[in-house]
Amino acid sequence: MKSNLALSWRALTIYITLCLIFCVVLFRIFSIQINDRDFLDSKGKRMLLATREISALRGGIYDRNNFPLAVSIIQYNLFALRSFSQNDYQAINLIVPLKKTFKQIDGLNRKSLIFSNLDFAQYEQIKNLRIDAIEIESFQKRYYPLGEQVAPLIGFAGRDGQGLEGIENILNNQLSGIAGKEMITKNASRKPQVITSASPGKTFHLTIDSRIQFYTFKHLSRFIMANKAKGGSAIVLDNHSGEILAIASYPSYNPNSPSRMIQRNRALVDAFEPGSIIKPLVLAKGIDLGIISLDQVIDTSPGFISLSNRKISDPRNYGKLSFKEIIEKSSQVGASKLALLIGVDGLTSSYKSFGLTKPSNLLFPGLAYGTINTRPNISDHEIASLGFGYSMTASALQLAQAYSVFANDGYLKDFKIFKNDGEVYKQRVISKTTASQILLALESVVAKGTGTLAAIPGHVVAGKTGTSHKTSARGGYDKSKYISSFAGIAPLSSKRLTIFVSVEEPGLNNYSGGAVAAPLFAAISKDVLNYLDE
Numbered sequence: 031m032k033s034n035l036a037l038s039w040r041a042l043t044i045y046i047t048l049c050l051i052f053c054v055v056l057f058r059i060f061s062i063q064i065n066d067r068d069f070l071d072s073k074g075k076r077m078l079l080a081t082r083e084i085s086a087l088r089g090g091i092y093d094r095n096n097f098p099l100a101v102s103i104i105q106y107n108l109f110a111l112r113s114f115s116q117n118d119y120q121a122i123n124l125i126v127p128l129k130k131t132f133k134q135i136d137g138l139n140r141k142s143l144i145f146s147n148l149d150f151a152q153y154e155q156i157k158n159l160r161i162d163a164i165e166i167e168s169f170q171k172r173y174y175p176l177g178e179q180v181a182p183l184i185g186f187a188g189r190d191g192q193g194l195e196g197i198e199n200i201l202n203n204q205l206s207g208i209a210g211k212e213m214i215t216k217n218a219s220r221k222p223q224v225i226t227s228a229s230p231g232k233t234f235h236l237t238i239d240s241r242i243q244f245y246t247f248k249h250l251s252r253f254i255m256a257n258k259a260k261g262g263s264a265i266v267l268d269n270h271s272g273e274i275l276a277i278a279s280y281p282s283y284n285p286n287s288p289s290r291m292i293q294r295n296r297a298l299v300d301a302f303e304p305g306s307i308i309k310p311l312v313l314a315k316g317i318d319l320g321i322i323s324l325d326q327v328i329d330t331s332p333g334f335i336s337l338s339n340r341k342i343s344d345p346r347n348y349g350k351l352s353f354k355e356i357i358e359k360s361s362q363v364g365a366s367k368l369a370l371l372i373g374v375d376g377l378t379s380s381y382k383s384f385g386l387t388k389p390s391n392l393l394f395p396g397l398a399y400g401t402i403n404t405r406p407n408i409s410d411h412e413i414a415s416l417g418f419g420y421s422m423t424a425s426a427l428q429l430a431q432a433y434s435v436f437a438n439d440g441y442l443k444d445f446k447i448f449k450n451d452g453e454v455y456k457q458r459v460i461s462k463t464t465a466s467q468i469l470l471a472l473e474s475v476v477a478k479g480t481g482t483l484a485a486i487p488g489h490v491v492a493g494k495t496g497t498s499h500k501t502s503a504r505g506g507y508d509k510s511k512y513i514s515s516f517a518g519i520a521p522l523s524s525k526r527l528t529i530f531v532s533v534e535e536p537g538l539n540n541y542s543g544g545a546v547a548a549p550l551f552a553a554i555s556k557d558v559l560n561y562l563d564e
Contacts, residue, residue, distance in 0.1 A: 085170060086207030088191055089231030091184060091198075094273075094449055097240040100184050100198060102170040106148035108156065109141040114163040122164070125155045141165060176240060178282035179247040182295035183238075183394075186285035195292060197234075200393050207231035235449040237273035242266055245557040246276040253533065253550045254280050260535035263297035264554060265430040267528040269519070272443040272454030274392075275527075275558075277427075294396075296534070301398040301423040306360045307496025307515050307543070308381075308419035311432060312368055313353055314468050315380035318460045321371055324354050324467045330363040338411035342366050357471040358479035360495060362418050369417025374408050377416045383459045384432040384442060386424045391444040391455070400424040419498060430530035433493075433517040436472065437525035440465040473522060484518055484548035486556045493518020493551060495543030500535070511535050516547035520555040526562075529554055 091100040108122070119132040126145050135142055148156070153166060172187045174180075185196020193202035210228030250264045266276040279296045294300070316322040333347030344363050348355075356364030369377060382388065387400050403412055403421035415421040424432075427445075435442050439462040444455045460468075472492035475481040480495045496515035499507035515532040519525055531550045540546055 084210035084228045086228040087230040089205040089233045092235045093238045093240045106153045107167045108145040109165040110135050110144045111163045118161050174285040181285045182279040205231040239275045243276040247278040249553040250278045251280045257536040259533045262533040263426045264531045269437040274447045297426040299396040301400045303498045305419040305496040305498030309365045318464045325352050335363050338409040340411045354471045358474045360480045365418040366414035398425040434528040436465045436468045437519045480544040481548045484551045486552045489521040491520040497543045512541045514543045514546040516551040
């Protein structure tokens, strides 16, 4: 009897224990279902689903006539998945010639690239086959139709789509757009589902004219190679609209090539001592202040002047010259005497009013500002040097904009390069009368002065030559290295264009601004004016 009772109690205990265990397990199951549902769901989705970024289409850069300067082309890569069959292979091979045989693809444990760089037509044809065992991934390729002609200005974007140089770099955030997101099921089909659509980048239109850019770069590169020069730059401005029509820099590079060797934009980031090209700015200040008149005569005899125990000389003794003739013949002695009349404060304020040493409105990385020697106790020789373009630096863009003042009746415009930037800001620098008088002097330079090679058939142009020594790494100036330049207005009848050109380190047999830069100005002006007259 006692034995049966003990067995009953043992059985009851076991049953109760099992019931308790069952209840605990059941409670735990319900607890997991209720409390950990979100965690388990997300973990399950991570095992079954994957997300990937949808690249936003990078915005394009176009010229004033909607010609593409930088565009992104969508291309496609074709992948085979694990369930890829011989029938799939044969169907696709009729559209694109596959380089891999079916045996090389069959039996792979992961997706395999079988064709790269599908064009859109091929993509559409393959997509219409509705094959589940393939996957097509899109990617962007950046293309620059003008290549090296405009590369130092536009720059380029890297393989990751990030702008690395030029305008591509400075506007990278706006060009990049906003990436989207899609979800992929980790099974044989790998069908993507868009979660968030990508927003394309912003498109920009420049004031650059691709035809004018072509002419400018063509002649710049040709002259630099012909003169065995180190490099150079050229800028074309539309005085009427306040727009930049061309900015060329040489040497350049091919932005479409992965092995590109980056070259700086010399027109925007290099500042140099301009030499005699600065003299008309000094003359304009003197006339505008009422200190001198255009036809006033001074004596430059005996062809040199000694200041602070240093000699400044002309190629020969010009004797008595009017200030117009000082510009025409580019007399250093005459410019020195004029600079001393105006004084260092007058020269400094004049240069700054013409936009020198001031940041340009142009968005570009590393833009040069230039400098002016304004140290205390400046010597007479240094003041005279400021009068003929030494002891100061400026960029090609700054000098081009300064010369546009003479074409714009005395107004300095803050030239723009983005078409939709709105109205161009301008401010008066000199009087309209003074601007007209300077143009007479610049016309004389081309007619019978140092710039006769700047003349072009059928048009009257005006401008000024410049030749300056480059500084030496050992101090002072290198007597064998020059920068030749020319700034001019064409044609004088409409005063529409200001064109500035510079050539760095031309050969010693031909290095002056009149011999090297003036004919370069003429070649660019001729083609551009013919194009604008079409």
